Amino acid sequence: MKKNFTLFILTLFHICAFGQKPTQTIHGIITDQQTLQTLPGATVTISSPNYKNSVISDSAGKFTLTKIPVGRVAIQVQYIGYEPYSMPDFLVTSTKVPYLTISLSPGAIATDEVIISASKNAFEPLNELSVVSTRSFTAEETERMPAGINDPARAALSYPGVQRGQDDTENQIVVRGNSPIGILWRLEGVDIPNPNHFAIIGSSGGGVSVFSAQLIAKSDFSTGGFSAEYGNALSGAFDIRFRNGNFENRENRFKLSVLGMDFSTEGPIKKGRSSYLVNYRYSTLGLLSSMGIYLVGERVTNNFQDLSFNLTFRSKSGKSVQTVFGLGGLSEERYLPVSDPNKRIIGSANQWEDRVKPANMGAMGYTWTYLPDTRSYIKAVVAVMGSDIQRMSDTLDLQDQRFRFETQKYTDKRLVSSVTYQRKLTNKTVLKTGLIFNQIFFDFYKNTIPRTSVNDINQIQRKTSIQGSGQTQQLQQYVSLHHDISPKLSVNAGYHFLMLMTNKSTSLEPRVSLQLKPTANQRLSLAYGLHGRILPLMAYYFKDSLGNYPNLNLKMLKAHHGVLAYHLYTKSKMRFSAETYVQRLINVPIKPDATATYWMLNNSSDFPEFATVSKGKGLNYGLDLSLEKLFSNSYYFLVTGSLLKSTYSTLTGLSYNSRFNTGFSTSYTGGKEFPLKNGGILQLGMRYLLNGGFRYTPFDQTLSGIQGSFVPLENGDFSQQVPAYKRLDGRIAYRYNRKKLAGNISLDVQNILNRINATSISYNAATNSTKIEYRGSGFVPVLSFQFDF
Template sequence: MSLKQSFLIGLALLLILPAYSQNITQTIRGRVIDSETLQPLEGTSVYLRDTDPPLGATTDTQGNFLLENVPIGRHILKTSYVGYQSYTIPDLLVQSGKETVLEITLTPSAQNLNEVVVEEQRTPPEAIEPLSSRSFTVEETRRYAATFFDPARLATSFPGVVGVNDQANHISVRGNSPNSLLWRLEGIDIVNPNHLSNAGTFSDRRASSSGSQSILSTQMLDNSHFLTGAFPAQYGNAIGGAFDIRLRRGNNQQREYTVQAGLIGLEFAAEGPFAENSASSYLVNYRYSTVGLLTNVLGIDFGGEQITFQDLSFNLTFPTQKAGTFTVFGIGGTGSNVFNASRDSSAWETQKDRYDITFGNDMGAVGATHTISLNERTSLKSVVAASALSSERFGDILTEDYATQRLEEDQYQEVRLSITSAITHKLSERRSITGGFFLTYMNYDLSSNEGDSIGNTPQTLISGEGDGLLIQPYVQHKWQLTDRLSWQAGLHYTHFSLNGSQSLEPRTQVQWTVSPQQSVRLAYGLHSQMQLPGVYFSTIPTDVLGAPRPQANLNLGLTKAHHYVLGYDYQVSETSRIRTEAYYQSLFNVPISTNSSSSFSTLNLFEGFVDEALVNEGTGKNYGIELTAEKSLSDSYYFLLSSSIYESKYTGADGIQRDTRFNGNYAVSFTGGKEFLWQHSEKQRVIGINLRANYLGGLRTTPIDAAASQASQTTVFQDDLAYSQQLPAYFKIDLRISLRKNTDRFTSVWSLDLQNALNQQNVAFQYYDVLQQKVVTKYQLGLIPVLTYRIEF
């Protein structure tokens, strides 16, 4: 072979290899079904609009489709079927490490005018977002800066949602307390699914609906929903917000694995079919915390606490030929944070330094679902589950000779046994009706004791055990009145057997489709929520006879709220939209003190206990306007700009209208990012730069009476000036830089998250420090870097 021939062959290979390296491909497959009847839709067109040549397929008799040899990267996937709204996924991410498996639900349409544009595929039962709701995807949870793969932290990018403390995922929705949040998993309500619920609270006591980190790993999550008001009829026992979390199904055709290691945890996930040619599948994930590396290696200060947690999750799927689909799911986690006081008193700088404090938190939930299409017009879904939560906290003060005396002891146990079932029937092409129920048995056992000084016997703050049945039937009717006008009406009923409290709650929503790009929606709902167990079982210190009164508030009724929402949507393009919502919430039946001079209201409760006798005579109101501009990831960039101006007020027994604890008045959030792609050898690399900035009005606090605090040696607030003081404005920038590499065998991702990248000092709260004998300001977390590596194969 001549030198010239060798050169030409070598040159040809150099030209061919880059072209070959760009042909790393993967498979997209899935199923298309009717959103109401769950019947497979044979003949649905599924195609990628952005490939050349276009890739497409048509669903078979079971609604299945298969797209092979799909180039890795982001694609626009579209589906269309006669008589149904067309469906677009504008930023579908296809990676070499795992197949992309979709379940797409299409909604019947009276005309072909509408197109549903989503961030990712929807999951039953809701194919169209109700007003004041937002779907979020697993990919968003991983992509957004400093979410630490936590859905609740992701939600702070949404309008009307404000983070309460950086140490945890506590969120306030439209001025409501974090306690007003509902957690739903696989269609059924569960106990608080978060680790270390005392993190970031003023009193270091447990919160009821949040914690340091979600037990739900993103390796397990399917695309889910977050609702902020005027909920449809199937949601109850919440007046603030609701997380409706779905677990994804494991791949039923091939085995796949994920390993993730980082400064906050190690994770291992596996999925696949149970056997060859089996339609059944498994998905399991285990996570072990490595938060100690942040403290021991990087010197990050978490208040001097040793933090550990671990969790396990699984989802098993068993489809059948005629009996429908069964799943068995479960999540469980255990964690603790421990603070040990120095045995050298010269090292004590704050009053906490003199305490040994131990907090432990265990949570678990296990359940089974059954979904079946009964006929061409009817579907049935049922879920049964058991969930439990246990926590304990001990605070031991050191005496002058370093002996310990227990001054604080909290114990809490909650068990829920739940069943829900719903049947949906399509009355006609324009009308459908859903009827169902939630039945939950709740059992509580809790106690809290606290002493005020060394040598004194701790006083009982909470003590009791009890149980009750929460019954929630509902019905909902959807009607496409005309080609442009649709109406949804429902009724929800709540009855709590512990004290006989009940509520009948109408819900309705009207949507007018002005044009293919514009729609106007109006929604109303009456909502209610039971009180916290710490309210029902609180012990009042003394009555007129000087004896403690245990469970003095056991007969309190439900807190109720009228929600009114007006919304306008403008679909600017296939990948961008503008949305604005105005809302008004009128709260009533709010527990307040029987003391006519008291400013207390349960609307301000977050953690801790109640030491007053209460009655359901308080009121409150939340109102505001929200604006969102959003572009999904296309042309290599995305953004989400959300802003809200709001007021949150309450009136206590003293008749004075005040700001609530969570009235920040305004909130602005910008989340955005860009991807840079290039090819090299037989690999594809993508660098992602993602940023999130939050600028929030400060939350409210009550001024501290320094003189009274010094006299009593504890923090004493000026209750007549409740929540009259606003903390300084909150500002934080988070940054995420990632490198994603696709090869023909695996996908790997390196990422660096910087929470509070500018190390901004934001005020958390103030308290009277007994050791320093002055009012001290406690700040939120500073810069926290989290390096993570994930590989999928």
């Protein structure tokens, strides 16, 4: 580690010593956010401490700015009848020629309000119908996030109301006390199930996202109060968009780090009209594991690789754009037993087990965006996607003979299509409607052996609890109407319809929101929505001893969600946000037994393996506060604090703490850049997470001792809480710019204080005792070298 750090510092000063400060060119296009029409005659101004220049967009809405000094620059766009646009922290490098697509929102702003109004743009979501609990993020934000591993899910841990899941090595996220089951992932307008390496069965998370930061364009993340177009989600939604490749120049990037290798290339297919963008990643974690270096956890090995691409084709008339996109990932995670049988602790199951977890996924799609007239657009998407997740777990005896105690396989293949139509009916009213259809082919299988201890596993009979194969369909349809009642007051109203053909269950969900702008720098918003969520498909296919499927007719999960939000923007590029929310959950699967307290959403990924009914309820409410400064004047920060309460009830109506009722969550994220000579930048960053610990149910020591297995304490469900979660991450990086070579050298350190947080509660049948398990990764330095050429 000391040698690597010394090399990092020497390389930094070596690069600083060479060359003159290079310049760059920026290309772009200005469009109307509501109709996607290009806007000729817009004024585009770019400035830095020692440079300022302006140009006017041409008849096709395009612009070009030349001889821009590398480093951070501010970009502003003004157009009569539209709100001004501001991008205060855009990074210009010597080897990458940016192509910007800037969308302007209709709405004239008085001259004395321009400065304040323009400062809000970078905070605002791309989807203007999302007026609460939504923020946009960029690929650069995920890259500069300390220990973010370029993963949107890990970057989201800095946002208000968001916490990490139970295991520190995974990217499952808990939003406002909800199970990670409720997260929606959407790519280019179609839903995509669990796009993660080391994917967790029945969940939305895994180890690390398959999405490459090299392809992600500015995208949205919502934590509630979804607009009408988002369905099949309860707690959060990632709306991911791929960027276009460079239409003018060929560019390449190579990145080498402790975690692996990453190569991307982009450029024109036909200059000015079409482009390609391709990225490939290969993990070297397996190589490190073979040398006895485990970054993820004790005796845990990981391997993954992925490929992503986006091809873009513009019509000569400018009326249509077509893209072909795709991503695919291969991964395998393995939990190894203690190598010496004589050193394995009796009753400590993980020391006797060899568990292999392969998870593969892929998706490829085609999009067509067409402008039939000057007031509307149509976007159609068709895609094929699939995932295959397996679990193979063996127990070893003293002679290392294997016995398979668990086999799982979950295959999900889909043909997905969607169509969106948006029309500006009047200058004050916009209609948006769409349809999403999924044809799903599935094959689920789970064969397990219930265990009391590792000593008698060979004497227990197998049990097939999940088994199902076939096909089904999922349909979503939505309508949303936006209307400006006055220059300061607007309303969004609509509905979302969701249907699953497996059991013909449906959900008709009204959505409405109001936004008041008392001044140019304030927003007061109120939103209500009914949100439906289809259960993980395998939850419907529990097979009882008679061969029946008692859960086949379970209802959809539903939640009434209300949000009141206030946002204040300042001239210094800061935003203060306060949101209070309440969420009433219904139709949660529970056992049809008045003495049982099972509630499906207490799990982060699992599903019932017994008969259940859709009669469980839940209640989440809380307050999210945040103070954020955009990256300007060479620094940024985001400070959040959340208070939350999450409870549930079953047939008796008694209220219990949910597993995710942590009580509070906070995050402190910030960074500072120091401009150096020749266009170089030294970057420092940190992130500190402090959250309440997850809850667990204590055991009944007497009954557990009699039965030889864990017996929960009666009426003690999730009454106990593990210690608070704490983690400090840091980042130091140097960005350099030469005429034909640019890039950065960075050192990201996860868990600087080497604090191992609680991950689970284990029961030892041999000693009839439980203990809090502290596992996962401790101090992890990740040194990386990036070259742009």
